[in-house]
Amino acid sequence: MNRLLMLFYCMTSCLIPCLAQEKVPSAVLQQLLRKERPDTAELRMLFSAGVSYINRPGIEPGDIDTASMCAAKLLKYAVNTGHKLWEGKSNLLYSKIFREQHDVVKGKEYILKAEAIFKEQQQKESLADTYVELCDYYQPVDVESLNMKLKYYREAAVLYGESGLKLKQADALYRLGDYYSFLPDYNESKKVLLQALAIFKEVHVEELQGIYNLLGAIYNQLGDSDNALKYVLLSLKTAQAVGDSSTQLCTIYNRLGMIYIRVDDIPKAMQSFQRAREIALRLKDTAAMQILARNIGQAYQKMNKPADALKILKEEERNYPPKSQENRILMFESILNAYCLQGDFKRGAVYAQQLEDLRRTMYPDDAYLEYVYTALVNYYLGIHQFNTAHQYAQVMLAVASKSGNLSFRAKSCSFLYRADSALANYKEALDYYRMYKLANDSLFNIAKMQKIGYLQVQFETEQKDQALMLKERNIELLTQEAQAARFTRNVIIGGAGMLIALLLLGYNRYQLKLSSNRQLKQQQDEINRKNQSLQELISSQNKLLGEKEWLVKEIHHRVKNNLQIVMSLLNTQAAFLDDKDALNAIRESRYRMQAISLIHQKLYQSDNVALIDMSTYINELVVFLKDGFSDVNRIKFDLQIAPVKLDVSQSVPVGLILNEAITNAIKYAFTGNGTIIVSLQPTGNDVLTLVIADNGKGFPDGEIPTQKDSMGMMLMHTLAEQLDGCLDIKSCSGVTITVRFKYQEKETIDKPVQLEENVADYM
Template structure:
């Protein structure tokens, strides 16, 4: 996620203001400038007045002249009274004046003079103030100057902390955290910002919207969406409470929208961006409008509306063209991504070339290279220049590994996987796919640990009856929802929950047994009761095992019965429908449910309640599908099924893929006689290949449907991904659908096994 409006707004409006400087009226200032021997109080007033004139908005000659007179008076007086402290302060004021006038070389010399004096005479607060001034002479245009700036901020924060100047320390830590994000080192930035927040709260500072906003951005960069959203909402709440309507509020809404995009809540993201856009238009803030146009375009792309995104971006490019290199990168990257999503690589080529030109002039550690490389890799993958795409993706991975950005790392591994797959580097592709999954899983690791802990506490405190009631309630909920796209997922979750419940119940009984044994050992005078208690415990354990076996069978039986009820409801509903499309949808849903129902029927009828005999299951599934079609006598089936046993997590996706492929073949493949081959064979160590082939008319040339072609195709692709496998469709002398996936049962096949077709043909 991009770091939008980071430096611009933080330095102008997001920083919590430091303590106000003393300022005297012009008449009093004239008296101080004419005074021959000003005392320490007078010198302090002169110094603070000079600083206040320097800090006025804009660069007015009269302001700088007044500040220069104050600096000259402080320097002259300091020399006359021999005060090294005020001599250093005058140099510090001269540095501020010259920096404001853009005379950086001379201004920096004065700051270094002040630093030398304060170090020599151990003036810690003044030395820390000088470090803060020196920071402004090192803009973060490259890593070397950025590190120098960070060093000064760290040293200033330490000195303020030693002196107990908590407000100055908090503001310094705030700036330090902001600039850590430019390395980028988001973990350190978050750590420093939390220290700053604690100090501000200790001082009862109310205007904390800026630091909350920046903390939300850091958590978003680290992939910690929960905390990112928490801090972003705190920032918005604080800004509304203090009546903030400045550009800072625009920044808050913008970052809130980016967080909503990360958690895939696009409607809320669009609402946040539109509110930010209203503020930017009201304030005539062109840079903010440019950035918001890019973010709105990004939201449209997430909604799979690249044409809408391109419309917004091109309007912004035409009427508010970006000026700075950073804004140009963000605009060109968004437009190129939109063209890539539309498949219009020819119109995207000029933007790719401009990004290439800018890339060659950027520093290797420039944070904006992330956006340049992301857009270029997408483009080169689209135009099949896989070597270039692979090279850029590798650079992205190196940068992600250096800064610890898990989201960036996952994106880089995904690009490398696609490039390796296209170049047939399957070993490297598999490794990058593994790295992608690890990075993606790590993004939500904390949330998952918290959820697992909650489930453990919940299950340990529940009784067996409560657990059964919960499972029945879940089954009823699944039946009521009856949505095919979510049904399979919920069944798997319910099965996993039941397994966890059984394990926890067994563990709970085991703990009870241990406690009973311990008590029996401590009671030597009740040896006779010990044997009786042990026998009772053994009897109870056997009973629990019997109950567990019955429970599992009963669950599968009830799932199968409930599926049959849903199928009956669908058949009843079909009797009242005249719409052919609705009838076809109900019919297809019935086939899918029957495929799942057969699995649960096999489980409760079999002695082995964990694995499905795929040979028997596929035979019965084909018989059911043939019964559902008329004029089926012209189609023959050739089944080649190895003696394979799969668990529910794999047999359900396999059954649904078979259902989709066979029904599609029977409906569309043949105009006359034909044959459908169904094969499930081992193809290597630990892998199975499922193949459904027909000798029908096949797909028209160059019209093999994609994942988005229909619900059936989308379902088969989704189920293949659930199996961690790959799905391929070929149209040559008919249609062949192949799914290869890892086989989880510990069996080894030396050679493929052919099984004779024992499915009755309707002749």
């Protein structure tokens, strides 16, 4: 049962200090990957980006590829410059990549290289990070692997402490304390977790519900119900204070319920389990619901209600059938125990057989054999197969003696006593009974002390509540007596006071009138002064706004003129070139600059220097592109543009995408007559969809060119990313390019505006 509690905690709890990696924008990352000699800050960004892609949920090929490019860039820099630190960092990143791909051999090879480099360079923080990564190569399935995890976490915690990295040190101690409970070594786990808690408080971490919850579990295993209840209640209070409604809150309520079961407070345990189950249902956490169903079933069995236990367990099995072997063992064991308690061994036979099948596939030191043997021995005793029950109970006793689990030992001796008694082995039965009584008496004393501690806490709480109520009642009586005395005194004083008040009232009213007049005059003077200052500020502001608008228009004008100069220079250069490809490149560059130039022209000619009227802009851009090609009269243009206004950050990418798509359609789409449709319409909440479609011949063989095939394709993909949108290209009866992106300006869009020529029966 101890191992189950720890496994459930590890599945559902989140580590407090989530050491998140800084997110690097994809455009910046591409520039860093292309840069020949990145500086130290850029190398850190590359490493951080690689780790962040590895830490994303799931295993996506794109994430792995990006992380691999970052690692390769770091390794190339390290080889070219001889910088050992970045060679170690690249090996650490490669280890994470291969481990994520489940290639343990290669991953371990790289992490050991990183460890050697960081030791040689005396890089304590990086070496500690390496030890934390090494821990992930050892799963806590046996003592040897668990000891390796403990060793590396201990070394990481020491190195973080020597480096002054308190948050990382506390996180390493937190994990170390968690895995000590797997041995189980609860005293050492408690010691380490209390150290971690002190450091978390020192660095002012607020979300401490996870470590409080784990401490409550450890104290519960140590038999200290007072501290167990204290820390789990602290965990619940902290979770509610920080607004935690995640799976961790479900874990806290589950832990609270198990503590209440330990002290035989079944109603409170059921209340806690039900709250945990509500959260698990809301979050659709199947694993948590399965464990909670088992715990609720055990509570019903403690109340001798096997029918209620079977109802919830069977419902859980039907709605959320267990997938993993561990969950299947726990589910089948709980159902079989409930059938045995009910005396329905016929229906329990199916689950007994499934547990037998699972037992044959398990290792001898598997912790879950405890549940398998307990349920099977209980079943075989019920159906009078005493030899089989005796054999399994002896295995249980051997495991209990090895682990020192007193409760498991008492249960094993009880089974052996019952089996030997049924087999007429009275001497052995008497020996096992004595062993059972010895273990059970020890358990009883422990449980008694726990119950006494729990009752003492309840008694002290009730005493405090009663003292508080008595104190409040005394205060209320004293208050009433004081009010009566004050009333009598006030009546006497009131009579004399009334006379004095009447004499002073007239004088007081006169003084109040004078004071009121003086205050009104001062207030009026202050209002006049503030009005004058406000008028001056408004005048100054209007002047500054006018100057700002003029300056912005002047900037747009000059940008437009500079672009026109560049276009003229390109035209001049083209006159001296004979190479066809060079001339095409110059002409395409001139079209792109004209697309940007039109935007700045619209801005300085418009009263609104921030937004571009896309319907007018796209119309003029299409006219310009038509004028730039010969024999373009055979192509009709159908413009369906909504009255949208975009700022420069969005209108420039849109214009360039239009330029690339329309230019390519004019040049390559048609062998004869054809139509190009340009549409910009709202689709959904704050989303605009840009479509450029033609009914030409489409791409050869229907294959869409990649970004590597042409600069135009790469440019359109990059511009779509700049818009935070998505680009879709289809080739069917022509080419259709679709770009969807968020619309930033919040203006009403009535209906599409039809411009230029309309084409009927298109497509």
